[in-house]
Amino acid sequence: MSIRRRDLLAATAAATLTAGLPRRARAADTPGVYDLERFGNARILHITDTHAQLKPVFFREPSVNLGVGAMAGQPPHLVGKAFLDRFGIRPDSADAYAFTCVEFEKAAGRFGKLGGFAHLKTLVDKLRADVGERRSLLLDGGDLWQGTGLANTVKGADMVEAANLLGIEAMTGHWEFTYGEQVLRDNLSRFKGEFLAQNVFLTDEAAFNDAKAFDPASGRVFRPSVIKEIAGFRIAIIGQAFPYVPIAHPRRFTPDWRFGIRDEELQKLVDSHRNTDKVDAVILLSHNGMDVDLKLASRVTGIDVILGGHTHDAIPLPITVTNAGGVTLVTNAGSNGKFLAVLDLELTRGKVANVRYRLLPVFSELLKPDSTMQALIDRVREPHVTDWSDKLATADHLLYRRGNFSGTMDQLICDALLNELDSEIALSPGFRWGPTALAGQPLTMEDVLAETAITYPETYVATMTGSQIKDVLEDVCDNLFNADPYHQQGGDMVRVGGLAYACTPAESIGKRISELKLRNGRHLEAGKRYRVAGWASVNEQSGAPVWDIVARHLRAGRPPNRDAPGVTLNGVEGNPGIARLG
Amino acid sequence: MNITDREFSATRRLVLKGAGVAALIGLGVLPLDVPQALAAANDKYPEEAFKQKNEADAIKALYGGRTAEPSDQVKMDAPEIAENGAVVPVSAITTLTGVTSISFLVSENPVALVASYRIPDGTLPSVSNRIKMAKTSNLTVIVEAGGKLYSATKEVKVTVGGCGG
Known part of the structure; x- marks a missing residue:
């Protein structure tokens, strides 16, 4: 095993809601790569776009990810050495391997595969145990049920089981919708967490025909948000599904539903959580994609952090966006199970006082696979994989x-x-x-x-x-x-x-x-x-x-x-x- | 002014039942359940306006020399990207008083004026309809209130779709 501590620490970072630019964490005293310095009073763990990769994978980050106009040269539109320079990551390090395409083949041999749900489970459990009972949440940003032959064959059922064992408490969706309404609802009936989507509404015809909806008055098909309590503080988690499901995919999968970004409806929901429910923090669990989230953060006020996905951008630091109400931090947590995001919040009454964020690469060679998750993976794979081997x-x-x-x-x-x-x-x-x-x-x-x-x-x-x-x-x-x-x-x-x-x-x-x-x-x-x-x-x-x-x-x-x-x-x-x- | 989902929804239902709209006139509009008979009841058909190719000429034919002033009291609900260009749901509601008409224009359509609704006194100024859009275009709603024109505009993208990550 050749990953050393100094290979990994460069990308750990802190961010603050008050400063213009996030500060870097002092990590020099951290005893091990996954031993994080304690911070704040609530921990939110975030995974996204795992694409059902139950086993560790190699995944090369892009060498072309262009931004044009105002997005040119701005995260997430940085690759290779420019990415390393922007985020202060040492070339040749394990982080450079995880976050960029630089010398990918050489580094792949050295640092091995990333992700895998058994390895992820070990890391999630450790990070939750570190902060103690009922001090943490685990959120998934969607694209959890699709991406492998197994998931496609069993229509995401394998991933519902894995999600339950991993302890995912809330998720939103994108490819989940491509299984169609019936499969989606069947899977969700077995999912122990909440499926959240503030931006999915019945079409007028479906509403007229009394199609099933979480809230018939507004036409919202799914629960838009949930309030979770940690250490006596209340955190609103709002779900934002991929806004363009019926455009990017065949419309026949979701004939009764309208999507869209819906930032006006989102603003009303945020305001209602702030003013009526008196929550202490508002988190948007988003599958918009990073550029969309950055624009949304400039228009919608009252969101503390947008935990983002969809565009598969592994961005080590949150991007601070200023809007009329203050600032909103925007993250994006990579793909294919490579990363686990750790958002530590210092909550005070009605306000997030400070934040620390880390996007941890899940190095499979550094983590002992969790035996219960490994058994689950072996069991769900067993009936199918021999045909495909x-x-x-x-x-x-x-x-x-x-x-x-x-x-x-x-x-x-x-x-x-x-x-x-x-x-x-x-x-x-x-x-x-x-x-x-x-x-x-x-x-x-x-x-x-x-x-x-x-x-x-x-x-x-x-x-x-x-x-x-x-x-x-x-x-x-x-x-x-x-x-x-x-x-x-x-x-x-x-x-x-x-x-x-x-x-x-x-x-x-x-x-x-x-x-x-x-x-x-x-x-x-x-x-x-x-x-x-x-x-x-x-x-x-x-x-x-x-x-x-x-x-x-x-x-x-x-x-x-x-x-x-x-x-x-x-x-x-x-x-x-x-x-x-x- | 806060327009809640509940109000929007109630309005939509009124429209669906044909109680909220006295006249539905237009091209490219898919009338929901509005009885066609209602359309004939009110005012005369603005034939010239519906013949104009471009937006400025249509507005001139419909409203004479008056120009519309952008107003945040005109709220339009339209998608950023149309899920189906042949059936784009668009609604408009306003907090302005003395509203007499609400019109919809699509600048890139072969005929810019899509629909024009007469709003009788005492009616909630809220219209929901579905329009056809030939391609990516600005969509403008014009509200006539107290003899003046107010507008809101939004670009709606029409795409062939596919290939989402």
Whole structure:
């Protein structure tokens, strides 16, 4: 084991609600990497976007995460060395490995996998025991039930069990909704915590037909918030589900529900907790994505801390946002089970006096797996994994997904679509979940499923004109780089195979994408029709699930495609959101 | 002024039952349960306004030379991103008094004026409807009160969707 204490401490940090910039913690006296200096009187633990990764994973953080306009160069839009410099993390350290893509392959061998629910359980239990009975809460920001073949097969039931054993007391959701209302409600009936969402309402038709709602008067489908008491203080936890579920995913999963950011309704709820319930702190458990949360924090007053997720940004320090009512701290706690956030609050009557925040990487090699959770994981996996354990191929190079425009894992999926579905162009969604495979690692069906397991995996082959293809790229690119964060959906650019293009992120919709060329060098013609293969369409499709297509491609043992991703970026010189195109 | 969810909801129900709106005239509006018969009852159809392609011309045809002043007393509830461009739920409510009409305009639609409602004296000035939007566009609501025009505007994005993280 080669992780030393000094490798880890750099990223521990403190933040204060009163100062303009969070202060760094003095960690020099901390006896062990997970022995935290006691602070305040209430501890909130936060995980988010674990994507059902019950076992430890490798996960490479992005080398391209561009911010444009006011977001350029601001967290979370920093990668590589710029990220290390901004947060004072030493290169070569375990933290540098956990938080960035710097020398990922070398560091992966040295520091090992992160996350895993058995390891997480050990860490959660320790951090809760450290502060004593009833002094802590454990919150989950959503995307807990989706991301593995197992979770997809049992529709998230495995994760409900794991959540109960881990002790999650409240959660909100995103991919949870893609199982549809009935499965969602069945799972929630077994979930021991609260599912919170202030921003999900019945459609007018559903309300008129008396569809089920937590509060028929307002049309709110779920409980919006819960008040928890710690050490005699009252903390309001408000849930904010992913605002764009019926847009980012097929609408058929949630036909009766309207989503949206709903910051006016949120403000009323915060005011009511402050003025009527007289709470001492207000926490927003959010699946908005970090840019949306930063904007929301500037508009909505009275929230002490936004514990954020969705965009999978592992940000070691909270960002302080000033608004008309004071300040709000905004965090984002990474993905795939890599991190556990620790928010220590010093509560006084009606006010959070001070805050300390740490985003702890869950180093699986430093933590003894909890035996009860390990037994649960083994039990839920047992009926399914043997079917998925045959080796399909060996990774010939590093396969990762994260990056605004491309990743080697998605190139592999695009190659599979091109070859197996005999198409000229392939389109693959820019999801941000899915673990990384190291070169030389065997790839099994379970690995393929961990990149593709969704409830709408059907592939399609369509005939599209050049201008339709450009419109799709422009539309998705605007979801990523719209100057107004409220018009962003999270996720990355749609991945392309068989196609090269240039992109100017700072432009407006219709003007970002240019120089579209086929792999043979010919320009894409606006009026010409092309054979396009893809998957994860919001429209209903009937092709084979993409995991079977990828498995077939891997089994065929074709020579690896070493082409560079065909995306040329314009106007990003000097932007610290790009390390190298990846 | 605080508009609670309860008030909004009650209003919506009135609209659904056709009791709160005396006239529903417009293009691109999906009338909920409002009996069509009501639409014929009141005032004459502003034919010219509904022929205008752009917003300024539509406002001119509808309201003459008057210009609308942005007002925070006009509250519009519309999504940031439309869940379905063909059916965008939009509602407007105002605390202004003496309201005589409420109109909705979508600047990028082929015909900018989407709907115009006459509000009879004594009616709660609140309208909820669903409109079609061809593409990402500014949505403007104009409230006519005491002979003056007040407005609220919001950009609503229309997207093909998909690919969310």
